[in-house]
Amino acid sequence: MALLEVRDLTVVFERKGEDPFRAVDGVSFDVEPGQTVGLVGESGCGKSVTSLAIMGLLPKRGARVTGSVVYDGTELLKLSDREMRDRRGRDLGMVFQDPLSSLNPVIPIGVQVSEVLERHRGMSRKEAMSEAKDLLDKVGIPDPNRRLTEYPHQLSGGMRQRALIAIALACRPKLLIADEPTTALDVTIQAQILALMKELVQDLGTALVMITHDLGVVAGLCDEVNVLYAGKVVEKAMRHELFARPRHPYTHGLLASIPRLDAPRGEKLTPIKGSVSDNIPWAQGCAFAPRCPNALDLCFSETPAEEDQLGRLLRCHNPVVPGTPAVEEVPV
Amino acid sequence: MALGVTKKEKIDDLAESAGVSLAASAWKRLRRSPVFLIGAGITAVFVVLSILSPWLAPHDPGDPMLITQVIKARNEIPAPQPGHPLGGDLQGRDFLSRMLVGSQQTLIVGVGATLIGLTGGLILGTLAGAIGGWVDSVVMRLVDVMLSLPALLLAFSIAAMFARPSQFSVIIAISIVQIPVFARLLRGSMLAQRGSDHVLAATSLGVKRGAIIFRHMLPNSLGPVIVQSTLVLATAIIEAAALSFLGLGNPNDRVPEWGQMLGDVQKVFDTHPHLAVWPAVCIIIVALGFTLMGETLREALDPKNRR
Numbered sequence: 150m151a152l153l154e155v156r157d158l159t160v161v162f163e164r165k166g167e168d169p170f171r172a173v174d175g176v177s178f179d180v181e182p183g184q185t186v187g188l189v190g191e192s193g194c195g196k197s198v199t200s201l202a203i204m205g206l207l208p209k210r211g212a213r214v215t216g217s218v219v220y221d222g223t224e225l226l227k228l229s230d231r232e233m234r235d236r237r238g239r240d241l242g243m244v245f246q247d248p249l250s251s252l253n254p255v256i257p258i259g260v261q262v263s264e265v266l267e268r269h270r271g272m273s274r275k276e277a278m279s280e281a282k283d284l285l286d287k288v289g290i291p292d293p294n295r296r297l298t299e300y301p302h303q304l305s306g307g308m309r310q311r312a313l314i315a316i317a318l319a320c321r322p323k324l325l326i327a328d329e330p331t332t333a334l335d336v337t338i339q340a341q342i343l344a345l346m347k348e349l350v351q352d353l354g355t356a357l358v359m360i361t362h363d364l365g366v367v368a369g370l371c372d373e374v375n376v377l378y379a380g381k382v383v384e385k386a387m388r389h390e391l392f393a394r395p396r397h398p399y400t401h402g403l404l405a406s407i408p409r410l411d412a413p414r415g416e417k418l419t420p421i422k423g424s425v426s427d428n429i430p431w432a433q434g435c436a437f438a439p440r441c442p443n444a445l446d447l448c449f450s451e452t453p454a455e456e457d458q459l460g461r462l463l464r465c466h467n468p469v470v471p472g473t474p475a476v477e478e479v480p481v
Numbered sequence: 482m483a484l485g486v487t488k489k490e491k492i493d494d495l496a497e498s499a500g501v502s503l504a505a506s507a508w509k510r511l512r513r514s515p516v517f518l519i520g521a522g523i524t525a526v527f528v529v530l531s532i533l534s535p536w537l538a539p540h541d542p543g544d545p546m547l548i549t550q551v552i553k554a555r556n557e558i559p560a561p562q563p564g565h566p567l568g569g570d571l572q573g574r575d576f577l578s579r580m581l582v583g584s585q586q587t588l589i590v591g592v593g594a595t596l597i598g599l600t601g602g603l604i605l606g607t608l609a610g611a612i613g614g615w616v617d618s619v620v621m622r623l624v625d626v627m628l629s630l631p632a633l634l635l636a637f638s639i640a641a642m643f644a645r646p647s648q649f650s651v652i653i654a655i656s657i658v659q660i661p662v663f664a665r666l667l668r669g670s671m672l673a674q675r676g677s678d679h680v681l682a683a684t685s686l687g688v689k690r691g692a693i694i695f696r697h698m699l700p701n702s703l704g705p706v707i708v709q710s711t712l713v714l715a716t717a718i719i720e721a722a723a724l725s726f727l728g729l730g731n732p733n734d735r736v737p738e739w740g741q742m743l744g745d746v747q748k749v750f751d752t753h754p755h756l757a758v759w760p761a762v763c764i765i766i767v768a769l770g771f772t773l774m775g776e777t778l779r780e781a782l783d784p785k786n787r788r
Contacts, residue, residue: 204685206681206684206685234687234688234689234690235687236687237684237685237686237687238685238686238687238688239687242685242686243682243685243686245678245681245682245685247678250677250678250679251678251679251681251682252679252682253679253683253696253697253701254679254701255700255701256696256697256700264683264686264688264692264696265686265687265688268686268687268688268689268692269687313682316682316686317685317686
């Protein structure tokens with residue numbers, strides 16, 4: 150049985166004087182123990198909201214969460230606030246995007262790490278501090294004794310993110326959700342942090358849900374990839390499959406829009422035209438159709454269903470033919 | 482082994498001293514700031530003088546010892562003279578002694594009103610900012626109502642409700658006026674904290690609600706409130722003076738107060754301005770001292786400014 154089973158997860162935000170907004174629209178995926186699953190998509194496609202919904206961190210008022218999130222046999226969406234609070238940090242950890250603003254500026258790092266240990270493992274401050282030192286050591290922060298007493302602003306960006314990872318993993322949760330953990334870091338640090346996460350996830354056997362818009366991160370880390378568009382999974386495949394043979398035009402476009410070092414000089418990038426529309430996107434036809442180079446008339450009238458195609462889930466009327474080169478496919 | 486022990490001891494120290502270092506480093510920087518030193522100097526002199534004033538005052542501030550000069554000169558005010566460097570007041574009492582002892586009343590009223598106002602504001606602001614919902618609405622409407630009335634007018638009305646004006650009624654009147662200022666300020670920064678990433682991160686770690694409010698939100702919201710309280714101290718001193726000036730203060734003029742002294746000399750201000758200038762200048766300097774101190778304190782306590 151999967152560690153985390155997300156079924157038909159839907160998040161609707163009520164808006165005053167406007168139609169409610171479906172940020173997440175029937176997303177389903179499984180995470181096996183120790184597996185790394187990627188949620189990929191551009192800004193506004195519902196990645197972060199999915200993660201907040203799983204963690205039960207969406208505001209009570211204004212956000213309606215339906216569907217099912219089963220963690221280790223327990224339906225998380227039905228838990229009381231108190232039960233959910235006991236699980237957060239202990240069973241499910243989360244790493245956020247901006248490490249500086251995600252740490253409390255007026256509390257030393259050591260106290261922030263030990264707070265979780267005291268909370269969930271009933272340690273005394275002393276025990277927790279000593280454990281915190283080991284944790285900082287483990288995530289590769291040099292001179293952890295000194296860092297324990299320092300405040301977030303005294304640490305470099307990379308070290309802050311390491312500290313956040315240490316905090317999230319302090320209680321050895323079986324599932325870690327990382328919401329764009331490398332976005333706020335520069336490229337060299339990104340690589341270090343990804344390597345660290347990969348290593349920790351393997352060592353501790355933690356399952357990881359990696360939320361990112363960066364396909365490079367996916368390529369380096371994920372076993373399985375879910376591509377989200379406007380709140381729905383449009384393509385789901387194993388990593389190698391997805392990169393070698395993207396079938397959904399959106400996935401194809403994402404891959405084509407990455408600048409390549411081996412491309413001829415002066416070659417133009419191929420962006421996906423337009424941006425995610427925020428009208429009720431999937432009500433009639435495919436939400437991606439207005440931006441899709443492959444769009445048929447059918448695409449504007451009938452919402453494509455999710456189809457299982459040889460171990461890959463695809464939501465498209467007219468998928469890209471495997472082997473089509475990305476650059477020629479989408480005219481500039 | 483020895484190394485292991487020292488490491489462990491270090492961690493123990495840390496566990497105990499964690500959190501102190503912010504104050505310690507703030508102090509380190511404050512000591513180098515001339516503005517803080519001036520503000521703190523004024524405040525310190527004022528506090529010391531007012532505490533020691535019963536012993537420092539050369540004469541009893543309530544004793545009309547120069548009354549013979551007043552009577553003889555047909556309500557003339559005794560001029561500065563040996564033994565009475567500032568002369569006497571309308572009733573022939575030693576003016577310097579009254580100034581000194583008056584500082585005590587100012588301090589008691591200022592600090593008392595600020596502390597009570599701060600406490601009330603912290604409670605209301607935390608309720609509104611941390612709980613939100615209808616509690617927030619109720620508290621904030623209450624605050625709006627109070628803020629819609631001019632502060633001094635509200636203080637006068639409250640002070641006038643007491644059958645017998647006293648030091649206590651002045652403190653209560655001024656502190657009630659300060660409550661909404663603190664409450665609104667704290668609520669604002671609590672709300673900002675509630676939506677902040679680190680509070681979300683703490684929530685994602687299963688930290689309990691109480692701990693989130695008191696450990697994560699409140700300490701990060703206190704900066705502006707600390708500044709406000711020193712500024713309020715200054716306002717409270719001025720408002721206390723205003724209340725006494727209008728006769729809503731302590732009626733016992735054997736216990737002098739600067740505002741009351743100002744009020745007493747209204748009629749002779751044309752001819753003897755020094756009787757008004759001394760208390761007025763003292764009020765201004767003390768208010769300035771608290772303001773300077775508060776402003777530098779805020780800068781020092783902001784962790785982003787630490788070096």
